[in-house]
Amino acid sequence: MSIEEKKRLQRNDRVTIRTVATHAGVSVAAVSKVMRNAYGVSEALRAKVTDAIEVLGYRPSRAARGLRGRSFTIGVLLIDIRNPFLPEVIAGVNGVLAPSHYQAMIGVSDARVQLETSLIESMIDYKMDGLILVAPRLPSDIIAKFAAQIPIVAVGYHDAGATAFDTVNADDQRGAEIAVEALLACGYRDIEMLSLGEREGHQVSVVRQREIGFRRAIQRGGLGSSAPITKIPIAPPKREETMRKFLSRKNRPRAVFCWSDLDAVTLLSLAMEMGVRVPEDLAVVGYDNSSTAALGLVNLASIDQSGRELGQVATRTLISRIEGRTGAEHIFQMPSLVSRNSLSRSGMAPVT
Amino acid sequence: MSIEEKKRLQRNDRVTIRTVATHAGVSVAAVSKVMRNAYGVSEALRAKVTDAIEVLGYRPSRAARGLRGRSFTIGVLLIDIRNPFLPEVIAGVNGVLAPSHYQAMIGVSDARVQLETSLIESMIDYKMDGLILVAPRLPSDIIAKFAAQIPIVAVGYHDAGATAFDTVNADDQRGAEIAVEALLACGYRDIEMLSLGEREGHQVSVVRQREIGFRRAIQRGGLGSSAPITKIPIAPPKREETMRKFLSRKNRPRAVFCWSDLDAVTLLSLAMEMGVRVPEDLAVVGYDNSSTAALGLVNLASIDQSGRELGQVATRTLISRIEGRTGAEHIFQMPSLVSRNSLSRSGMAPVT
DNA sequence: CGTTATATGGAGAACGTTCTACATTATCCG
DNA sequence: CGGATAATGTAGAACGTTCTCCATATAACG
Numbered sequence: 015m016s017i018e019e020k021k022r023l024q025r026n027d028r029v030t031i032r033t034v035a036t037h038a039g040v041s042v043a044a045v046s047k048v049m050r051n052a053y054g055v056s057e058a059l060r061a062k063v064t065d066a067i068e069v070l071g072y073r074p075s076r077a078a079r080g081l082r083g084r085s086f087t088i089g090v091l092l093i094d095i096r097n098p099f100l101p102e103v104i105a106g107v108n109g110v111l112a113p114s115h116y117q118a119m120i121g122v123s124d125a126r127v128q129l130e131t132s133l134i135e136s137m138i139d140y141k142m143d144g145l146i147l148v149a150p151r152l153p154s155d156i157i158a159k160f161a162a163q164i165p166i167v168a169v170g171y172h173d174a175g176a177t178a179f180d181t182v183n184a185d186d187q188r189g190a191e192i193a194v195e196a197l198l199a200c201g202y203r204d205i206e207m208l209s210l211g212e213r214e215g216h217q218v219s220v221v222r223q224r225e226i227g228f229r230r231a232i233q234r235g236g237l238g239s240s241a242p243i244t245k246i247p248i249a250p251p252k253r254e255e256t257m258r259k260f261l262s263r264k265n266r267p268r269a270v271f272c273w274s275d276l277d278a279v280t281l282l283s284l285a286m287e288m289g290v291r292v293p294e295d296l297a298v299v300g301y302d303n304s305s306t307a308a309l310g311l312v313n314l315a316s317i318d319q320s321g322r323e324l325g326q327v328a329t330r331t332l333i334s335r336i337e338g339r340t341g342a343e344h345i346f347q348m349p350s351l352v353s354r355n356s357l358s359r360s361g362m363a364p365v366t
Numbered sequence: 367m368s369i370e371e372k373k374r375l376q377r378n379d380r381v382t383i384r385t386v387a388t389h390a391g392v393s394v395a396a397v398s399k400v401m402r403n404a405y406g407v408s409e410a411l412r413a414k415v416t417d418a419i420e421v422l423g424y425r426p427s428r429a430a431r432g433l434r435g436r437s438f439t440i441g442v443l444l445i446d447i448r449n450p451f452l453p454e455v456i457a458g459v460n461g462v463l464a465p466s467h468y469q470a471m472i473g474v475s476d477a478r479v480q481l482e483t484s485l486i487e488s489m490i491d492y493k494m495d496g497l498i499l500v501a502p503r504l505p506s507d508i509i510a511k512f513a514a515q516i517p518i519v520a521v522g523y524h525d526a527g528a529t530a531f532d533t534v535n536a537d538d539q540r541g542a543e544i545a546v547e548a549l550l551a552c553g554y555r556d557i558e559m560l561s562l563g564e565r566e567g568h569q570v571s572v573v574r575q576r577e578i579g580f581r582r583a584i585q586r587g588g589l590g591s592s593a594p595i596t597k598i599p600i601a602p603p604k605r606e607e608t609m610r611k612f613l614s615r616k617n618r619p620r621a622v623f624c625w626s627d628l629d630a631v632t633l634l635s636l637a638m639e640m641g642v643r644v645p646e647d648l649a650v651v652g653y654d655n656s657s658t659a660a661l662g663l664v665n666l667a668s669i670d671q672s673g674r675e676l677g678q679v680a681t682r683t684l685i686s687r688i689e690g691r692t693g694a695e696h697i698f699q700m701p702s703l704v705s706r707n708s709l710s711r712s713g714m715a716p717v718t
Numbered sequence: 719c720g721t722t723a724t725a726t727g728g729a730g731a732a733c734g735t736t737c738t739a740c741a742t743t744a745t746c747c748g
Numbered sequence: 749c750g751g752a753t754a755a756t757g758t759a760g761a762a763c764g765t766t767c768t769c770c771a772t773a774t775a776a777c778g
Contacts, residue, residue, distance in 0.1 A: 073487055073491055074491070075433070075491050075493070076432075076488060076491040076492045077429055077432030077433045077437065077491065077492055077493045078433050080428075080429030080432070080492075081427070081429045081430050081433050085429065087488075095447065095452070095453040095456055096450075096453045096657075098448075098450075100447070101447040101448045104447055104474055105476065108474060108476055112481070117473075117484075117485070117488055118473070118474070119471045119472070119473060120471070120472040120473070120474065121469075121470070121471060121472070122456055122460060122470070122472060124457060124460055129464070132469075133469070135425055136428060136439075136469055139425055139426070139427050139428040139429065140428045140429055140432075140492075141427070141429045279661060279663075280661070282663055283661045283662030283663045283664075284662065286662055286663055287662045305448075306658050306661075309631060309632070309635045309658075309664075310635030310636065310638055310639045311631075311634055311635045311638055311663050311664055312635075312661075312663055312664075
């Protein structure tokens, strides 16, 4: 009683594993064993220790844990929180983690590859137990190099050939196909895709996958081999300009599939401004089923890839890898169409 | 040359401070001194060490740093990433931190007070150097208790009496006043506020501040002492129901000030659905100037509180406290009106 | 030239865990 | 009852830093 009290005063009152040990009258190692519920702990010992922990309000230092063994933290890396799709992923991750003893720490690398690497390195230096990379910009071999040091699951990164890390994806090719099929079913024949500029998405990004799916669906639909794709730059002034040009084009298509709600919603706004009626003059299908798309004012048909589920699955996959699985897993999730007015006035895709 | 190589092989090839020391032919302490650029380092020594660091690609372990001293990490706590205002704050934080040697780690506590405390504790256990709490739900004395263990800046938390921690806020009272003044200037006399349900916001939350500002402005405008406020519950089914009821009320006001764009945008959607014309039948001013408000389809007038600036200021304040300032600072930022169609057809607030 | 001040580098003890190797008991079995 | 086996608890060495003394070398000064 007096020994640990003396220590607590002397050491600016932080409760350490040692405080607990002396309070419970056992060794430090014993407390550690109980904490990690390791083998070789009697009920009596466990009771004494848990009591002491309770009484003292002991919390193990993550820093010290990280130094020696696991830190029970998993890192999540986002490239851009502005995309309304990401909060869903986080919610999924947190949902799975909540009942466990793991916790998530999020790093945001505002689209700068430089910062992205340095954040991953930081997380490794923290001895985090695993990493979930959401739509990383990094090339596969770099990610593989990191994966040698820490378990990694990539979300929104189509690299089914990766052996060093797992991937969890919505089937973006199929998602694009579904969008085109819905437009075809509504009778539209003149369909174009709005995609992201070359510089922004690498070969394994979701955007390129959607392009592949778009082309295939167009071809299958018997609309010839030319599947026109207009690329939108990401920089604000050029971005709107490109969309305006698209909307005022003489040979503007009858329907458009847009790679993301982010751009689709802006397109709808500009269309209204320019007097292009949706869907009478132009039908639009977006991607992500963001909350904005669901607004009555916007009413944008969109492909739903449940971000929440993606987050959940990614987390489970990561934990299984942390706990010893070797050999990469590549998981796909099926997206679905949410039909709304921008597709057809009734808000219903006609049954074929 | 051979010594450190042997070590690197033997220790699974992590470059530690020791590796650097032997490579540079100096002591471990010397390397540490250079890293922290502490006093008592000659140019020659510094050169040798930085060279070795460069060659070996050494990165200090954050875990070990945290155990002993500073971890050069600051924690950011968010209650809900869904609010489009928060990405801006993050961007501000990251912007200020980028050129420094600090890094931000974000924790998301999905509106559960339980998780909020446990995340703060985790961040303390990580020996983070400081915390930025964004719109925390916790009572002031609890935050003060934490602030005894770690420097804390609260954003969106109106507690100018706090002595243990700093606060950075937009002047939410003034923001509400500006909104009401704009409505008055447009000639509206029958003004109501849509606010957040009692349970969601405590006394020092931004919502309550906006209510105070609303009441004062109404009174100053000579509209009597009754300033009607309708509270919207946060749960999805009740939420829309309450708004619908509001819109179909016989004595529906002529204009409404809404505590957040999040709800204002939904209100606009429902209004359209129910045939209530905006602004002819009902003028609306929101709060946050979110990207959705700016959409042509939505065109919602809104109060802008630069989240980015809030994040920047909060970060600078935190760093100054980390570096030794004592005595609390309470900083205010002035919000401004962004006028759009939901206020008056021209999108301009009439000059008074 | 002796004394004191100053600048520079190093030894080594923390920090709070984990975890291996070992010591001690308890249990079992013929 | 003797010996083997299993169960339980403990010592103590890591982990990779920081940081407080110390030791030494150099400069300054009377």
